[in-house]
Amino acid sequence: MSTTALDNHTQFQSIVGQIRTLAYKYIEDKDFVSAQLAFQKLLELDPTDINARFIYAQLIDDGSHKKRAEARDMLLxxxxxxxxxxxEPSEGNLHLIRNAAVRCSHVGPFTRSMELFRKLARASNLAADYFSLSEILTQNNEFEEAVAALEKTIKLDPAYDNPINRETLELARSNVKKGKARDVKGRAKVGRYPETKDFLGDLQTLITNHIAVNLAAAPKFVDKSTRFFTMGSCFARNLSKSLTDSGYASHHMEISEYINTTFANRVFVDWLRDATIDPEIRDRIVELLPPGSSKANTLSVIRQANVFILTLGVAAAFFDRETGAFVLPRPSALNSRALAEKYKFRTASVQENVDNVLYLINFVRSISPGIKVIVTVSPVPLLTSFEYESVVQADCLSKSTMRLVAHEVVNNSNLENIWYWPSFEVFRWAGSNASSFFAADDGAAWHVSEDKVSATVRAFVQTFSPA
Known part of the structure; x- marks a missing residue:
């Protein structure tokens, strides 16, 4: 190295040293704003300074998710x-590992947090670190290890031997014992929200591992001989088409794409069973039937079906202002606006819809007693509301209502051989974390992606089919 180069290097090191001294002085004086700027400059000049990187990571963490994640990434x-x-379990190194583990526990990845807390607790042998390990293990369903970590915590520091932790241990040991006595899938129901990598990964894996995970132990009754009958909203038609494209026999009964309420389904059932209904509604049903459909062939399809998929559409419908009776409108935009003046457009209650769905299922099972029932909620949004100015809010209310309807029917109606398939959650939750769930095919914000429908059907078939 030449004399000039040596002088320049010495001068550079002197400047770096001065900034480092100043940065640490700011820390001593608790002037954290100035300290952050000083450490930022120090790292621009010497990005290899581990201590400076560690301190700067802590300084930029202002509690926001964005900055906490930035600090996490620097520490990792x-x-x-x-x-x-x-x-090398020095105090400084343990402090670094602890900071990284804590930030991972706040903003993920949680698996990395567990890994770091495991290493930290073993290296530090501190009760507080074992307690943190127990907490993060519990959040990730590692119950047996979590119990052992809490027991170690109390052994290391009797201060943790308090009534709350003793009760926690007693309950946790009981749950672990019960878990060992039965199948692993029978343990306490504890779920964890998927991480970003799960949402952005394979959709079928996401559905199986995080969205429809409760159906892992469901009966396996689907094979290539299974005959499906779908009904409800236009999304039921999408499911039926995807099943047919996959080689399954599926028939979709659609009154009209624009009539997707449980009230319309109920009057359709009344028409099928020759019940007394309003003559205008009877004529509208006949008018809206798809070409080639009839009462006889619809009943025949239901009798031959092994699985009935009912997709719940929207909760809002037209009703007579005086009598409160359901009105079946003509599916045109102009006519709907006229009807909005003549009739009342309202979001029907959960119980009203539950009654309609049970009425429909009871009828289907009266002519096909052994049929399996799958209830879904359509992710396709409400396009127009004459009840609320914001259709987004109206759609949220409508879908929330129908999701509760599905829950009540499947879980609280004492029906057997009935399951809920989470199509709605797949599109609305997975779709909010990844692109191309809506509008991918034609640019329409209310149209679901055919590719995602196909993946949903594949996951459905996988769930209910033998391995």
């Missing part, structure tokens, strides 16, 4: 670049 980068830190 240090640990990834210097794995020897885990083998």
């Amino acid at each position: 980068a240090i640990l990834d670049e210097h794995p020897e830190i885990f083998n």
Whole structure:
């Protein structure tokens, strides 16, 4: 190195040293704003300074998710670049690991948080670290290890031997014992919200592992000989088409794409069973039947079906202002606006819809007693509301109502051989975390992606089919 280069290097090191001294002085004086700026400058000049990176990561964490994640990434980068830190349990190294583990427990990834807390607790042998390990293990359903970590916590520090932790241990041991006595899937129902990587990964895996996970032990009754009958909203038609495209026999009964309420389904059933109904509604049903459909062939399809998929559409419908009776409108935009003046457009209650759905299922089972029933909620939004100015809010109310209807029918109506399939959750929750669930095919915000429908059907078939 030449004399000039040596002088420049010495001068550079002197400047770095001065900034470092100033940065630490700001920390001592609790002037954290100035400290952050000083450490930022220090890292621009010397990005290899591990201590400066560690301190700067803590300084930028203002409690917001964005900054906490930024701090987490800086701390994890240090640990990834210097794995020897885990083998040298100095106070500073343990503090670094602890900070990284805590931030992972706040903003994920939770698996990394568990990994870090495991290493930290073993290295520090501190009660507080074992207690934190127990907490993060519990959140991730690692109950047996969580119990052991809490027991270790109390052993290391009797201060943790308090009534709350003793009760926690007693209940946890009981749950672990029950879990061992029965199938693992029979343990306490504890779920964890999927991470970003899960939402952005394979959709079928996301559905199986995080959305329809409760159906893992469901009976396996679907094979290529299974005959499906679908009814309800236009989404039921999408499911039926996807099943047919996959080689399954499926028939969709659609009164009209625009009539997707349980009230319309109920009057359709009344028409099928020759019940007394309003003559205008009877004529409208006949008018709206798809070409080639009739009462006789519809009944025949139901009798031959093995699985009935009912998709609940929307909760809002037209009703007579004086009598309160359901009105079956003509599906045109102009006519709907006229009807909005003549009739009352309202969101029907959960109980009204539950009664309609049970009426429909009871009829289907009266002519096909052994049929399996799958209830879903359509993710397709309400397009127009004459009740609320914001259709987004109206749609939220409508879908929330129908989701409660599905829950009540499936879980609280004493029906057997009935399951809820979470199509709504797949599109609205997975779709809110990943793109292309809506509008992918034609740009319409209210049209679901055919590709995602197909993936949903594949997950459905996988869930209810033998391995």
